[in-house]
Amino acid sequence: MIKVLLISPTDPEKPQNLKLLVGGENTFTRTLLNNPPKNVEYTYHIDALKKGLIKYTFLHNLIALLVKFRILPLSSGSQVLRVMENFDIVHCHSYSIKLYGSKAPLIVSDSSSNYLYLKDYINWPIWRIKIGYFLRFFLFSIFRIIDCDTNWSGAQKILVFSNYARKIHTDLGVPSKKMEVVYPGVSVDYKNKKKKHKELNILFVGIWFERKGGLLLLEAFRKISNKYPNVKLTVVGPVTDQYKMRALNIDQKDFVPKEKLLREFFPNADVFVLVPPKVEGFGFSVLEAMSFGIPVVVSNVCALPELVENGKTGFVVKPGSVNDLVEKLEILIKDQTLREKMGDAARKRFLEKFSIEKSNSGLLKIYHFLYKLLQVRPQINEGQFEFLV
Structure with a gap:
């Protein structure tokens, strides 16, 4: 020992x-x-x-x-x-x-x-x-x-x-x-269960809302929410009132304990998004999403492109580009088969490199x-x- x-x-x-x-x-x-x-x-x-x-x-x-x-x-x-x-x-x-x-x-x-x-x-x-x-x-x-x-x-x-x-x-x-x-x-307790909710759930997790790309995601969500009313955004992390989320289909929580996050929030997500415009130290939440077989959209900064294979386990978008983010989210929203394929590939990549x-x-x-x-x-x-x- x-x-x-x-x-x-x-x-x-x-x-x-x-x-x-x-x-x-x-x-x-x-x-x-x-x-x-x-x-x-x-x-x-x-x-x-x-x-x-x-x-x-x-x-x-x-x-x-x-x-x-x-x-x-x-x-x-x-x-x-x-x-x-x-x-x-x-x-x-x-x-x-x-x-x-x-x-x-x-x-x-x-x-x-x-x-x-x-x-x-x-x-x-x-x-x-x-x-x-x-x-x-x-x-x-x-x-x-x-x-x-x-x-x-x-x-x-x-x-x-x-x-x-x-x-x-x-x-x-x-x-x-x-x-x-x-x-x-x-380490997560993975359960491969088919999601039964009617809404397509996009998940964002981050204490630093602006630095993690929350503003970019919010702007992108405003553009797609009218076109796709069945899409919901879940935000875990504190957000100031100035961003006016109440009129949109957004569920926001200031803080969720890690155990509950892994037990309830990740298993019910269809897409995970982390798109910092400038910098990200590593991105543990990306690994957690991949472990649940969720396709991930990240920005092309720091180590994030090492985690996500662009076009295979998710998408890597241009830093700070709302249009690129909207385009990739629309692809995933419209194509359930692609979401599931990318999710399976994300889970496989997680097991091979990040377990x-x-x-x-x-x-x-x-x-x-x-x-x-x-x-x-x-x-x-x-x-x-x-x-x-």
């Missing part, structure tokens, strides 16, 4: 502020904890803190303070911990990390990049990102804090979720030999490699470890 300390973010069970949810990172973490690879035992860092197996240090609070006052760039956060328990491997996802008292090999993983978040999510100008990254590099080098974007040398492996994310990190200077692409998997079994297989190979290397050379130092990996 390989003992792995998993340091990774999750959302609270009852969120107070929907805009602070970590979304895909939460899906990744909970999927691993609920479906660990064979012969792997995860200890989640929150549980380890409660049990006294690890504890925060003064430096942890100092780094948090520097981020709070924007001396360091915004990010998922840093975890600076003292480890009092022996683990075979430490896997840190999304956070920057510094560990005291641990000799275990360290894997860090990232869905995309903090650089992407700063540039396209919160629209920092390039000059501000460069200054922030310089300060991060300087301070993290002094304190030997490991970070996927600026200070990666202390990690034995860097895992990324897509070839797109690999390219971002390569552009930031991460050596290609240190990186591995392991597509994350999702939890497929993801765990890739992850387990890396765990095994580092675990065996540690057993053979227990006194290996950081520089030697990097050379061997």
Whole structure:
């Protein structure tokens, strides 16, 4: 049994502020904890803190303070911990990390990049990102804090979720030999049942309505709703009153627990849409839709074209193009046979590339490699470890 300390973010069970949810990172973490690879035992860092197996240090609070006052760039956060328990491997996802008292090999993983978040999510100008990254590099080098974007040398492996994310990190200077692409998997209780509802249901899921392409979908839906009165739009995520949805055949929910989303909303969807006009970190909701055999329409940004095969499992549309989105939705609305064919292909692609079994297989190979290397050379130092990996 390989003992792995998993340091990774999750959302609270009852969120107070929907805009602070970590979304895909939460899906990744909970999927691993609920479906660990064979012969792997995860200890989640929150549980380890409660049990006294690890504890925060003064430096942890100092780094948090520097981020709070924007001396360091915004990010998922840093975890600076003292480890009092022996683990075979430490896997840190999304956070920057510094560990005291641990000799275990360290894997860090990232869905995309903090650089992407700063540039396209919160629209920092390039000059501000460069200054922030310089300060991060300087301070993290002094304190030997490991970070996927600026200070990666202390990690034995860097895992990324897509070839797109690999390219971002390569552009930031991460050596290609240190990186591995392991597509994350999702685990769902799939039931292949024929939908009996009379309306054709288009599903959109996203906390950030505008950034996820909600406005584009809303405009497209206005254009097709009169022509196809049997089409319904379901929106899961907060939307301001200014968008005036009440006159349309739209069912909108601010928040739906994940279990209910997978039990009720995805199984009743005929088409899933995620069309961010600029950027998307990964797109876990796309995988969830594919797992239910639903054709998916995405925009041609970031990793989304890696998930959806255009014309086979759904459509990849031009970013920001309402007309292209309307055209592809009309094709799916009018052709039930095509919807079912694409849905079947989406389900097949999910099983081949994005199932939890497929993801765990890739992850387990890396765990095994580092675990065996540690057993053979227990006194290996950081520089030697990097050379061997």
